[in-house]
Amino acid sequence: MKQSDPQLKIRMPLELKEKIEAGARQNNRSVTSEVVALLSDECPIILGVEYIDRITGFRGIATGFCTYISGCNQALLSPPVSPDGALRDAAWFDAQRLEQTGGFPPIKLDNGATPGCDKPAPIR
Structure with missing residues (x-):
């Protein structure tokens, strides 16, 4: 970064500031480079959007994302219910294999009062 790059002054909770400083030390x-790295490290998968696996053709809404230290990131795709109304199992796929379908508008949930997970993370 150059001294001539734009600057931004922001307020944040002390705990978040300390977390960023710890990450920068680690x-x-x-701290500036740490914030830039964190903001540039965008998740390639948008939760609530429909994707298709390029290899198997499996379609579903991205309901989870898992980042591994190895760089093999995966997304959990939840398919629609079967024609008889039965729930189908969600499946984990490598993010690089997935393509957005544009079939449905993104799903957004407000879990502020009742956060939680309905499926465990994958086991390697």
């Missing part, structure tokens, strides 16, 4: 970089 990664041997400045």
Whole structure:
């Protein structure tokens, strides 16, 4: 980064500031570089959007995302119910194999009062 790059002054909770500073120390970089790295590290999968697996053709809504230290990130796709109304099992896929379908508008949920998970993370 150059000194001439734009600057931004923001307010944040002390706990978040300390977390960013700890990450910067752990990664041997400045706080600015840590924030830029965190913001640039966008999740390739948008939760609530429909995807199709390019290899199997499996379709579903991305309801989970898991980042591994190895870089093999996976998304949990939840398919629609079967014609008889039965729930189908969701499945984990490598993010690089997935393509957005544009078939449905993104789903957004407000879990502020009742956060929680309905499916465990994958086991390697």
